[in-house]
Amino acid sequence: MLEVKHIRAHKVEYIEALKKRNFEAEAVFESILKLDDKRRASQKQLDEILSESNNLSKEIGQLFKAGEKEKANALKAKTAELKEDSKRLGEEMSQAATELQALLYQVPNVPHPSVPAGKSEEDNEEIFKEGEVPKLSKNALPHWELAKKYDIIDFELGNKITGAGFPVYKGKGARLQRALISYFLDKNTEAGYKEVQVPLLVNEASGYGTGQLPDKEGQMYHVGNDDLYLIPTSEVPITNMFRDDLLTEKQLPIQLTGYTPCFRREAGSYGAHVRGLNRLHQFDKVEVVNIVKPGDSYQVLDQMVEHVQSILRDLKLPYRILRLCGGDLGFTSALTFDFELFSTAQDRWLEISSVSNFETFQANRLKIRYKDAHKNKALVHTLNGSSLALPRVLAGILENYQTDDGIVVPEVLRPYAGFEKID
Known part of the structure; x- marks a missing residue:
C-alpha cells in the first residue's frame, strides 16, 4: 500500500x-x-x-x-x-x-523505472537465456502421458477424490517430488536462508497484509465458518510473522525459506495450456522471503535471481528470465523477474518462478518497521521468490529427461530420490 x-x-x-x-x-x-x-x-x-x-x-x-x-x-x-x-x-x-x-487498497504499487510499459505477457522483456534444449525422439510424450505410462502421477484419481487440479503422486513420482522439496530447501539453507514451517491457513489480516486481499480474493479458498483462507503461497504466513513488529537494524536482513502446499482456485483457467501439471489447484512450492533495509533491496533482488539461476543450472534445465512489463506486473510488486523453463515435449515456455521486490508496499500494510542506529523509524523492504514451484519443474524434468526406455533423474537429485531412472 x-x-x-x-x-x-x-x-x-x-x-x-x-x-x-x-x-x-x-x-x-x-x-x-x-x-x-x-x-x-x-x-x-x-x-x-x-x-x-x-x-x-x-x-x-x-x-x-x-x-x-x-x-x-x-x-x-x-x-x-x-x-x-x-x-x-x-x-x-x-x-x-x-x-x-x-x-x-485499490492502488497498485508504483513500478520501478526499469519496468517496461506493456499490456500483457506478450510485452515482457527477455533479459537472459541459458541451457541447451534437448532433442527428443519422435516418440516423445508430454508429461501427462509420461505420468500415465509410468504410473507416477494419477490425475483421474485426484479428480475422483477431490476434483480437477488435485493430482495424486505415486511411487517414484511421489519420491521425486519429495526429492525436489528436500533439494530446494537444502539449497536455500546453504545460501543462508533459515527454514521455517508455517500454517497453511491464515486470517483476513494476513491476507490484507501481503496484498492477496482484496486484490485476489476470488482466487483464494475461503473457510467460511472460521473466516480463514488457505494460503496461495507461503509468502503470506512467512511475511506476516513480522506484522506490526518494530525491528532493530541488527535483525536485518531477515532471510527465510519454507515449504508448503499451496492452494489456488484458478477460476477461469481452461484449455490445453493448463493440462496436467501446468496449472493446479493444489501444488507444492518452496519459497524464499527477504526483509531488508531499503537501501539494500535491489542488491538482494539480484542475489535472489542468481540463486534461482544456480538451482536451474544444477538441474540442467533450459531456462530464460523475463522482466515483467507494467501490464503483467503483480499488484504488490515494484519489479518482478519471471523464470521460465522450456518444455520440449510441449514446445512452450513454462513459468516456474517469480522473484519480486515489493519495496515498502507490503511493509506499509503490515506495519513492519525498523529502528536505525539514530533511532529513526522506517518501513523495511520485503522481497520474495519461488525457489521453486514444483509442478512445472517436475513437468520439465519428465519431458526434457525422457528417453525411449525411461526418464533419467537429474544427477543432483539422485542422492535425494534414491534412484537414477523412472522406467
Whole structure:
C-alpha cells in the first residue's frame, strides 16, 4: 500500500509511472488526498476540543473548591457540548479513515523505472537465456502421458477424490517430488536462508497484509465458518510473522525459506495450456522471503535471481528470465523477474518462478518497521521468490529427461530420490 505522504509529495511522478500498469491514478489520488485533508482537519479540531476540555475540567475543579458552584455548573454544560462535538469529530475521522483505506487498497504499487510499459505477457522483456534444449525422439510424450505410462502421477484419481487440479503422486513420482522439496530447501539453507514451517491457513489480516486481499480474493479458498483462507503461497504466513513488529537494524536482513502446499482456485483457467501439471489447484512450492533495509533491496533482488539461476543450472534445465512489463506486473510488486523453463515435449515456455521486490508496499500494510542506529523509524523492504514451484519443474524434468526406455533423474537429485531412472 502506498503511503499518503508519498502520494502527496510525488503525485505527478506516481501518476505517470502507474500508466505503465495501464492504471489511471489521477482521480483516485485526488479522492485520497481530499479524504486525508478531511481526516487531518477533523484531527486538528478534535485535538483543540480535547485541549479545551482538559482546561475546562481543571477550571471546574478550582471553581468547586472555591465554592462557586454556579459558575462551575455553567462550565460543565460547556464540557458536555464539547463532548458531543468530539464524538461527532471522532466518527467523521473514523469514516474518513475507512474510506481512505479502501481507496488505498485499490492502488497498485508504483513500478520501478526499469519496468517496461506493456499490456500483457506478450510485452515482457527477455533479459537472459541459458541451457541447451534437448532433442527428443519422435516418440516423445508430454508429461501427462509420461505420468500415465509410468504410473507416477494419477490425475483421474485426484479428480475422483477431490476434483480437477488435485493430482495424486505415486511411487517414484511421489519420491521425486519429495526429492525436489528436500533439494530446494537444502539449497536455500546453504545460501543462508533459515527454514521455517508455517500454517497453511491464515486470517483476513494476513491476507490484507501481503496484498492477496482484496486484490485476489476470488482466487483464494475461503473457510467460511472460521473466516480463514488457505494460503496461495507461503509468502503470506512467512511475511506476516513480522506484522506490526518494530525491528532493530541488527535483525536485518531477515532471510527465510519454507515449504508448503499451496492452494489456488484458478477460476477461469481452461484449455490445453493448463493440462496436467501446468496449472493446479493444489501444488507444492518452496519459497524464499527477504526483509531488508531499503537501501539494500535491489542488491538482494539480484542475489535472489542468481540463486534461482544456480538451482536451474544444477538441474540442467533450459531456462530464460523475463522482466515483467507494467501490464503483467503483480499488484504488490515494484519489479518482478519471471523464470521460465522450456518444455520440449510441449514446445512452450513454462513459468516456474517469480522473484519480486515489493519495496515498502507490503511493509506499509503490515506495519513492519525498523529502528536505525539514530533511532529513526522506517518501513523495511520485503522481497520474495519461488525457489521453486514444483509442478512445472517436475513437468520439465519428465519431458526434457525422457528417453525411449525411461526418464533419467537429474544427477543432483539422485542422492535425494534414491534412484537414477523412472522406467
